[in-house]
Amino acid sequence: MLDAADEEYEWHDRSSIARVTGTDHYHAAILTPRSVLLNPAALCRGLGETLPGNVEVCEQTPVRRVEPGSPVKIECAEASISARNVLLTTNAFIARLGFLRRDVFPMIACASLSRPLTDDEQAAMGGESEWGITGVTTMRRTLSNRILVRHGVDYTYDFRLSESRRRHLVESHKVILRKRFPMLANPDFEHTWAGVFCMTRNWASHFGRLEPGVFASLGYCGVGLPRGTISGRLLAEYAMGTESGLITDVQALSRPRALPPQPFLGIGIQARLAWYRWRARAEA
Ligand SMILES: Cc1cc2nc3c(=O)[nH]c(=O)nc-3n(C[C@H](O)[C@H](O)[C@H](O)COP(=O)(O)OP(=O)(O)OC[C@H]3O[C@@H](n4cnc5c(N)ncnc54)[C@H](O)[C@@H]3O)c2cc1C
Structure with a gap:
């Protein structure tokens, strides 16, 4: 795929991954030097601080x-807004506003962040001071000397992570960390959380007009940073009546398959998740 996209990459074997990360857990990896790993909270804050003057x-x-209508009315808790065009960028939460209920469903992805490692722990761990590796599990060593573990995906009908599930996740993240870095005796996590992402039945996203004046682009199935960014821009152009080859492309990738009603939806999702977990059991 990378060759077909003319994207640079390098193969790394177990020993060269160990030199960077300090663990020989991984057998092989591909480094894509033109990709970046980013901190999504920092991205949101940065975007908020650098918006142009005409954005509030x-x-x-x-x-x-x-x-929907002309104009579209948006009711908030304490005020309402009218606008000719509205772009709903609420991702999976869109179903809560009554749109795309049979097209998308919420999933949560979970992560933990360790306390800063002590000097002794950093020395025992070895490797470079910042790196990231992603697959079924994502691991990062951050410049603040913390370890981030992203592992665990669940179906959430109520958009929440329960406290018992959170406790279970902390333990599973500790196991993942110890497996890779047995030299870290007590790798406490300071934070464990889950974020909602938007899933579709056939991995196709939604792009376009929902009702007169109401547009949305969503359903990136957990990889929305690149796809959401480009399709968000294209959605704004589309709402303004622009035509382009990229808009045609994104439309061609859209069309989520209709979801079955409950309880079949919940049962189907849990069965698929069980199958994915079993298939990925060696990597965890
Ligand atoms: C742990 C985790 C790891 C991930 N890793 C990756 C990755 O490695 N690569 C990748 O590409 N993607 C990843 N994703 C997915 C990625 O985060 C999402 O695809 C992306 O955030 C989607 O962006 P968005 O702006 O469309 O929606 P969101 O980021 O979901 O934002 C929707 C916003 O709408 C707001 N909202 C909802 N309802 C309302 C309402 N009624 N009124 C006002 N506001 C509302 C919400 O508060 C939220 O801020 C990950 C997600 C998680 C949770």
């Missing part, structure tokens, strides 16, 4: 209802 950010103002 309103925080802590959940949209309660969107009424």
Whole structure:
């Protein structure tokens, strides 16, 4: 795939991965030097701070209802807004506003961040001071000398991570960390959390107009940073009536398959998840 896309990459074997990461857990990896790993919270903050002057950010103002029409009415908790065109960038939460209920469903992906490693722990661990490796599990060593583990994906009908599941995740993240870095005797995690992402039945995203004046682009199945960024821009152009080859391409990739009703949806998702977990058991 990388060859076909003319993308640079390098193969790394177990010993060269160990030199970078300090663990010989991984048998092989591909380094894509033109890719970046980023901190999504820093990205959001940075975007918020550098928006152009004609953009106003309103925080802590959940949209309660969107009424399509001309103009579209958006009801928030304490005020309402009217606009000719509205782009809903709520991702999986869109179903809560009454749109695409049979097209997308929420999943949560979970991660933990360790406390900063002590000097002794860093010396025992070896490797470079910053790296990231992604697969079924993502691991990063950050410049603040912490380890990040991203592992565990669940179906969430209520968009939440339960406390018992969170406790279970902390333990599983500790096991993952110890397996790779047995030299870290007590790798405490300071934070464990889950974020919602938007899934579709056939991995196809949605792009386009939902109702007069209401547009959305979503359903990137856990890899929305690149796809969401480009399709968000294309959605704005589409809403303005622009035509382009890229818009045609993104439309061709859209069309989620209709979801079955509950309880079949929940049962089907849990069965697929069990199958994926079993297939990925060696990597965890
Ligand atoms: C742990 C984790 C790891 C991930 N790793 C990767 C990765 O490695 N690569 C990758 O490409 N993607 C990854 N993703 C997926 C990626 O984060 C998402 O695809 C991306 O954030 C989607 O961006 P978005 O802006 O469309 O939606 P979101 O980031 O979901 O943002 C939707 C926003 O809408 C707001 N909202 C919802 N309802 C309302 C309402 N009624 N009123 C007002 N606001 C509302 C929410 O608060 C939220 O801020 C990961 C996700 C998680 C959780």
